[in-house]
Amino acid sequence: MSRLRLSVSHWGTFRAEVVDGELRRIEPFEHDPDPSDLIRVWPEMLTSPLRVSAPLFRAGWLEGDGGAGRGEDHFVRVGWDEALDRTAGELARVRRDHGDAAIFGGSYGWSSAGRIHHARSLIRRFLYAFGGSTDQVMNYSYGAAQAFIPRVLGTTAAIGSHLTSAESIGEHCDIFLAFGGLPARTWAVQSGGASAHVHGRFLSQLSGLRLVNISPSKADLDGVEAEWLPIRPNTDTALILALTREVIRAGRHDRAFLDRYTEGFAPFAAYLAGESDGTEKTADWAAPICGIPAGTIRALALSLPGRRVMLSANWALQRARHGEQPFWALAALAAVLGQIGLPGGGFGFGYGSSNAQGNPRYGTPLHGLPIGANPARSVIPVARVADMLLDPGGSYRFMGRTHTYPDIRLIYWAGGNPFHHHQDLNRLRAAFRRPETVIVHECHWTATARHADIVLPATTTLERNDIGGSSREPYLLAMEKLVEPQGEARNDFDIFADLAERLGDRARFTGGRDEMGWIRHAYGRAVQEMAERGVTLPDFERFWERGYAEIPAPPETYVMFSDYRADPEAHRLNTPSGRIELFQKDLISETEGRQPGHPAWLDPEEWLGAPLAQRYPLHLLTPQPARKLHGQMEGSGYVAEGKRDGLEPIRISERAARDRGIVEGDILRIFNDRGACHAWAQVDPALHDDVVMLATGSAYDPDGREDRGSNPNVLTRDIGSSELGQGCAAQSCLVEVARLDQPLRPVRSHRPPRIVTPGDMGQE
Ligand SMILES: Nc1nc2c(c(=O)[nH]1)N[C@H]1C(S)=C(S)[C@@H](COP(=O)(O)OP(=O)(O)OC[C@H]3O[C@@H](n4cnc5c(=O)[nH]c(N)nc54)[C@H](O)[C@@H]3O)O[C@H]1N2
Ligand SMILES: Nc1nc2c(c(=O)[nH]1)N[C@H]1C(S)=C(S)[C@@H](COP(=O)(O)OP(=O)(O)OC[C@H]3O[C@@H](n4cnc5c(=O)[nH]c(N)nc54)[C@H](O)[C@@H]3O)O[C@H]1N2
Ligand SMILES: [Mo]
Numbered sequence: 001m002s003r004l005r006l007s008v009s010h011w012g013t014f015r016a017e018v019v020d021g022e023l024r025r026i027e028p029f030e031h032d033p034d035p036s037d038l039i040r041v042w043p044e045m046l047t048s049p050l051r052v053s054a055p056l057f058r059a060g061w062l063e064g065d066g067g068a069g070r071g072e073d074h075f076v077r078v079g080w081d082e083a084l085d086r087t088a089g090e091l092a093r094v095r096r097d098h099g100d101a102a103i104f105g106g107s108y109g110w111s112s113a114g115r116i117h118h119a120r121s122l123i124r125r126f127l128y129a130f131g132g133s134t135d136q137v138m139n140y141s142y143g144a145a146q147a148f149i150p151r152v153l154g155t156t157a158a159i160g161s162h163l164t165s166a167e168s169i170g171e172h173c174d175i176f177l178a179f180g181g182l183p184a185r186t187w188a189v190q191s192g193g194a195s196a197h198v199h200g201r202f203l204s205q206l207s208g209l210r211l212v213n214i215s216p217s218k219a220d221l222d223g224v225e226a227e228w229l230p231i232r233p234n235t236d237t238a239l240i241l242a243l244t245r246e247v248i249r250a251g252r253h254d255r256a257f258l259d260r261y262t263e264g265f266a267p268f269a270a271y272l273a274g275e276s277d278g279t280e281k282t283a284d285w286a287a288p289i290c291g292i293p294a295g296t297i298r299a300l301a302l303s304l305p306g307r308r309v310m311l312s313a314n315w316a317l318q319r320a321r322h323g324e325q326p327f328w329a330l331a332a333l334a335a336v337l338g339q340i341g342l343p344g345g346g347f348g349f350g351y352g353s354s355n356a357q358g359n360p361r362y363g364t365p366l367h368g369l370p371i372g373a374n375p376a377r378s379v380i381p382v383a384r385v386a387d388m389l390l391d392p393g394g395s396y397r398f399m400g401r402t403h404t405y406p407d408i409r410l411i412y413w414a415g416g417n418p419f420h421h422h423q424d425l426n427r428l429r430a431a432f433r434r435p436e437t438v439i440v441h442e443c444h445w446t447a448t449a450r451h452a453d454i455v456l457p458a459t460t461t462l463e464r465n466d467i468g469g470s471s472r473e474p475y476l477l478a479m480e481k482l483v484e485p486q487g488e489a490r491n492d493f494d495i496f497a498d499l500a501e502r503l504g505d506r507a508r509f510t511g512g513r514d515e516m517g518w519i520r521h522a523y524g525r526a527v528q529e530m531a532e533r534g535v536t537l538p539d540f541e542r543f544w545e546r547g548y549a550e551i552p553a554p555p556e557t558y559v560m561f562s563d564y565r566a567d568p569e570a571h572r573l574n575t576p577s578g579r580i581e582l583f584q585k586d587l588i589s590e591t592e593g594r595q596p597g598h599p600a601w602l603d604p605e606e607w608l609g610a611p612l613a614q615r616y617p618l619h620l621l622t623p624q625p626a627r628k629l630h631g632q633m634e635g636s637g638y639v640a641e642g643k644r645d646g647l648e649p650i651r652i653s654e655r656a657a658r659d660r661g662i663v664e665g666d667i668l669r670i671f672n673d674r675g676a677c678h679a680w681a682q683v684d685p686a687l688h689d690d691v692v693m694l695a696t697g698s699a700y701d702p703d704g705r706e707d708r709g710s711n712p713n714v715l716t717r718d719i720g721s722s723e724l725g726q727g728c729a730a731q732s733c734l735v736e737v738a739r740l741d742q743p744l745r746p747v748r749s750h751r752p753p754r755i756v757t758p759g760d761m762g763q764e
Contacts, residue, residue: 004016004027005018005482005547006477006478006479006547006548007461007479007480007482008113008114008193008195008461008466008469008477008479009038009039009042009112009113009193009194009461009629010113010189010191010192011038011188011189011194011629012028012029012032012035012036012038012039012188012194012197013028013029013032013193013195013468013475014026014028014029014035014039015027015029015030015547016042016462016482018482021483021484022483023042023043023482026040026042026043029196029548031195031196032195032196033196033198033201034198034200036194036197038188038627038628038633040638041636041638042462044636044637044638045444045460045632045633045636046460046462046486048444048636049750050750050751051443051444051445051457051486051489052442052444052445052449052455052456052458052489052752053487053488053489054077054078054457054487054488054755055077055079055080055083055454055455055456055457056078056454056455056755057075057076057083057086057453057454058070058073058074058452058453058454058455059074059076059756060073061073061437061453067432067434067435067438068433070432070433070438070453071447071450071451073753074753074754074755075455075754075755075756076755076757076758077755077756077758078758083454083456084495084498084499084502085502087454087456087499088499088502088503090410090437090439090454091130091410091412091499091503094409094410094436095130095131098407098409100131100132100133100375101133101134101376101377101378101406102134102408102410103127103409103410103412104133104134104388104389104406104408104410104412104435105127105134106133106134106136106379106380106382107119107120107123107124107136107414107415108120108140108385108416108418109413109415109416109417109418109421110415110416110629110632111416112460113191113192113461113468113479114193114468114479115366115367115368115466115467115468115522116368116369116465116467116493116515116518116519116522117461117466117491117492118368118415119415119416119441119458119492120415120416121368121369121371122369122414122415122492122493123412123413123415123441123496124371124374125370125371125372125496125509126496126500126509128371128374128375129372129500129505129508129509130500130508131375132374132375132377133374133376133412134380135378135379136380136381136382137379137380137381137382138381138382138383138726140382140421140727140728140730141315141353142349142727143319143383143721143726143728144318144319144320144323144721144724144726144727145159145315145318145323145324145349145725145727146159146725146727147324147381147398147724147725147727148324148327148328148399148725149324149349151399151575151581151584152575152581152582152584153331153575153580153581154573154575154578155573155574157560158347158348158349158560159327159349159350160315160348160349160350160354160357161472162361162558162560163348163349163357163560164343164346164348164560165359165360165361166198166201166202166205166358166359167360168343168344168557168558169209169310169344169358170204170205170206170344171343171344172308172345173206173209173308173309173310173344173345174210174309175211175212175303175307175308175309176206176209176211176212176309176310177212177309177310177312178211178214178215178220178221178226178351179214179215179312179314179317179330180214180313180314180316180317180352181213181214181215181220181352182199182220182314182352183219183220183221183222183352184200184222185623185624185626186314186353186354187199187202187354188355188626189354189624189629190354190355190472191354191470192468192469192471193468193473193477194355194356194470195469195474196356196473196475197355198359199355202351203223204224205358211224211225211227212226212227212228212229212300213227213228213229214229214231214236215228215229215230216230216231216232216233216621216687216688216691216693217230217621217651217684217686217687217688217693218230219684219686219687220352229292229296230291231290231292231688232290232291232607232609232619232690232691233320233608233619233688233691233731233732234320234321234607234619234731234732235289235290235291235607235608235609236290236313236317236326236329236330237322237325237599237600238281238285238286238289238290238601239286239289239290239292239297240329240330240332240333240599241272241286241329241599241600241601242282242285242286242287242297242301243300243304243333244281244301244329244333244336245273245280245281245283246283246297246298246301246302247301247302247304247305247333247336247337248269248272248273248336249282250301250302252302252305253305253336253337253338254335256338258335258336258338261340261341261565261568261580262579262582263575263576263577263579263580263583264577264581264582264584264598265335265582265583266583267582267597267598268582268583268598268599271596271598271600276596281601282294283295283298288609289601289609291608291688304337305337308343309334309337309339310339310344310346310347311330311333311334311339311346311348312347312348312349312351312352313327313330313347313352314349314350314351314352314353315349315350315352315353316353316621316623316731318349318721318725319721319727319729319730320721320730320732321604321605321719321722321729322602322604322721322722323721323727323731324722324724324725325599325600325601325602327349329599330349332598332599334346334347335580340560340561340565341559341562341563341564341565341566342559342565343557343562346559346560346561355470356470356473359473359553360553360554360558361553361554361558362472362474362551362552363471363551364470364471364472364473364474364476364551365476365525365526365529365530365551366468366471366476366522367526368522369511370511378406380405380406381398381720381725381726382728383423383718383726383727383728384396384405384720385418385422385428385431386422386424386427386428386431387405388405388406389408389434390427390430390431391405392405392406392408393405396720396723397591397723398720398723398726399724399725400586400587400590400591400724408435409435409436410435410436410437410439411435411438411439412438412439412440413438413439413440413441413448413452414440414458414492415441415492416448417446417448417630417631419446419448419700420446420696420697420699420700420711421630421696421713421728422713422718422728423716423717423718423719423729424674424675424713424714424717424718425447425675425702425707425711425713425714426702426714427718429451429702437454438451438453438454439453439454439456440452440454440455441456441457441458441492441495442455442456442457442458443457443458443459443460443489444632444634444635445635445749445752446634447631447700447701447749456495457487457488457489457490458490458491458492458495459485459489459491459492460489462482462483463481463482463483463484463486464481464485464491464515465479465481465515465516465519466515467479467519474550474552474553475548475550475551476526476537476548476549476551477548478543478544478546478547480544480547491515493515496509497510520540523537523540523543524540527539530551535551537549582598583597584598585597591723591724594723595722595724604729605732606717606732606733607619607732607734608734610734612734615734615736616735616736617690617736618656618690618691618734618735618736618737619688619690619691619692619733619734619735620670620691620693620694620733620734620735621692621693621694621731622693622694622713622730622733623693623695623696624695624696624697625648625697628695628697630697631696631697631698631699632697633697634697634698634749634750635749644680645667645680645744646746647667647678647679647680647709648679648680648694648695648698648710649679649680649681649694650668650670650679650680650693650694650710650737651692651694652668652683652687652692653685653688653690654683654684654685655689656689656692657681657683660737660738661739662681662683662737662739663681664681664682664683665681666680666681666740667679667680667740668737668738668740669737669738669739669740670692670694670712670735670736670737671715671735671737671738672733672734672735672736674705674714674716675705675706675707675714676705676707676714676715677694677706677709677710677711677712677714677715678707678708678709678710678740678744679694679710694712695712696713698711698712699711700713700714701747701748701749702714706745708744708745708746708747708749709747712733713730715733715735716729716730716733717729717732717733
């Protein structure tokens with residue numbers, strides 16, 4: 001038997017046995033204390049019938065149908081040379097006739113682990129090298145916070161890049177409030193490559209302290225003793241404001257902290273007291289909004305002062321209308337309690353949202369190919385993609401300024417799946433029919449590939465060499481090619497290199513290095529950086545042979561904002577006042593009064609307290625899928641184990657099920673004015689009565705406005721969090737569900753589209 005070679009995915013590091021060029025067996029990385037079951041999917045993903053097997057052109061595009069057939073058409077098989085010639089030709093034509101910004105190359109998506117072959121980085125490097133393109137800024141994960149929070153806290157560190165360490169919490173914290181819980185499910189994953197899963201270790205630090213799960217779902221905090229406060233979705237801000245007001249009413253706020261470290265407490269406090277709008281934000285005020293009894297809110301508030309408190313919120317809270325507010329309000333509550341910068345106290349966003357939050361600050365050095373600057377200087381906030389395509393020249397507000405949408409003629413995507421990640425997919429489908437040409441590199445037949453005109457087959461990580469890991473985790477990982485590319489798949493790197501050559505300068509993209517050249521270069525930089533930190537890494541050959549290099553943890557325990565607390569002058573924050581801003585006057589003028597200047601309860605429009613709830617009385621939440629990374633494992637047997645009739649489960653409360661005559665296992669139609677999809681009922685005894693939960697990740701398989709499968713993004717609303725952050729607002733969505741009484745139309749997404757070979761027309 002040959003030695004087991006190492007490879008890496010966002011959902012886990014593993015070793016593989018390869019016999020006669022075939023992947024026989026995989027086993028978890030020897031240093032992963034708690035590997036995720038998800039790695040089991042790899043052998044299937046590699047050879048899936050859904051692999052894109054050859055370069056293809058959409059039939060209607062060849063006939064000049066103006067995009068009408070996108071998503072419905074069959075494809076024509078072509079050779080690589082012809083595919084690359086046409087792709088390079090289309091890029092050159094659109095640049096010449098419409099300018100560089102007419103190419104949309106934001107290409108949002110997680111791509112694969114491994115830094116050298118990271119598709120989204122490569123496509124931007126390629127496009128920027130030849131004039132640039134329209135890009136996307138921020139992300140779907142925490143876009144509202146990413147755009148807005150630096151404005152009031154001066155940093156994005158609080159959104160998950162450097163949170164107060166688990167050890168510090170274990171040692172010092174008395175009360176841990178977990179808004180959205182701390183689900184093990186999301187900790188399966190780490191962008192760049194999960195190597196050591198530590199959710200269990202994190203929870204063990206919390207045992208013995210008072211832990212409160214504030215979430216519509218009890219299952220969001222499992223495996224450790226916790227209280228559960230079932231909250232209505234999107235109402236956390238109201239609860240947090242009421243907790244804050246009750247602390248102030250009791251005179252228990254930390255005046256010394258507020259004076260020294262914050263700006264604008266007075267106008268914020270006036271709002272809480274009702275001086276600015278006539279409504280005092282008491283527990284009695286919040287109770288009917290968030291569905292938690294006033295007595296419970298008041299008792300919780302009064303239990304906080306004088307204790308070491310960590311206020312944690314997961315990213316889902318801000319993927320909502322006015323998603324900027326709960327995070328800002330939580331930071332304000334932490335300030336009112338005087339907890340910011342204390343060991344085990346303060347706040348943190350994302351403890352519940354991916355592996356290794358609260359790890360020591362390893363700062364594992366990972367370097368991909370440089371992307372460079374975008375000469376086209378054209379960007380949109382990431383989730384405004386459909387608006388842009390539908391409204392060229394239209395204006396919109398973002399981060400305090402007015403911007404104009406470019407006129408997009410060509411879409412180029414590699415490493416993402418907008419028909420997974422975007423909201424209101426029927427609207428996106430209409431938007432995708434607008435441009436002249438859509439080019440997609442994919443490994444698998446996603447809905448995005450089905451909506452393209454030119455589809456180029458990409459390799460997966462298993463078919464190439466790379467270097468991976470995450471800055472938050474302790475291993476640099478050598479990713480060794482395991483098998484030859486399947487079908488005619490090629491590396492994105494090689495595709496872009498060949499396109500660059502056709503555009504006149506191969507080296508402008510490759511930088512004169514090949515795959516192993518870039519891997520050695522990345523490792524060399526890591527060796528140098530670690531040497532500066534006094535750590536000697538093994539030489540490249542030894543690293544590659546062994547499969548990993550370990551990065552030691554720094555000796556000090558990390559506490560967010562501890563330096564600021566110690567010396568607020570020397571460590572001024574990057575905000576207008578240099579302090580934590582609880583009020584910003586400019587917000588009011590910039591938004592012409594549409595936003596108040598402090599954290600505030602703002603109506604999310606689609607929530608259980610809205611008039612629309614008369615017609616659509618259930619709040620749909622769309623969490624991350626347990627058996628997948630986003631849409632990536634669709635079509636596998638591993639994922640199918642969780643399905644029935646090709647459909648995903650939808651969690652529904654006992655009461656909501658009873659009221660509708662639904663029992664466990666029933667097939668449901670989930671609908672609102674935007675569309676409908678299907679799922680089987682999983683009755684959940686520990687879910688908020690008026691909430692249903694359907695995970696993302698099911699392939700979009702449209703039949704008119706109905707999705708044949710279980711994709712909740714036909715239901716979600718395509719609107720920005722607000723004009724401040726313009727993040728996606730996927731979690732603000734009302735629906736109704738009913739037992740399906742007609743036969744289900746079979747799901748088609750497990751089969752590739754029809755492919756014909758020229759000269760052999762009509763054959764499949
Ligand atoms: N309703 C709702 N929608 C959501 C969310 C939600 O909470 N609710 N969450 C949002 C969030 S947080 C995120 S991050 C997004 C995720 O959205 P995406 O990141 O777009 O989802 P993925 O399925 O990971 O898409 C990555 C794609 O890259 C492809 N790929 C993998 N490796 C390679 C490669 O080497 N080369 C090429 N060319 N392609 C490759 C995969 O096959 C896959 O199709 O979804 C968002 N959408
Ligand atoms: N297995 C797996 N893990 C993943 C991913 C995956 O695809 N699969 N994706 C990764 C990515 S890209 C990201 S960005 C992170 C996302 O991490 P999160 O945003 O933390 O994950 P979600 O599953 O969307 O939401 C977690 C929980 O938040 C609760 N919640 C939703 N809305 C509200 C609300 O308004 N108030 C309160 N109090 N609670 C609410 C829901 O009950 C839900 O179960 O997950 C990462 N981890
Ligand atoms: Mo994400």
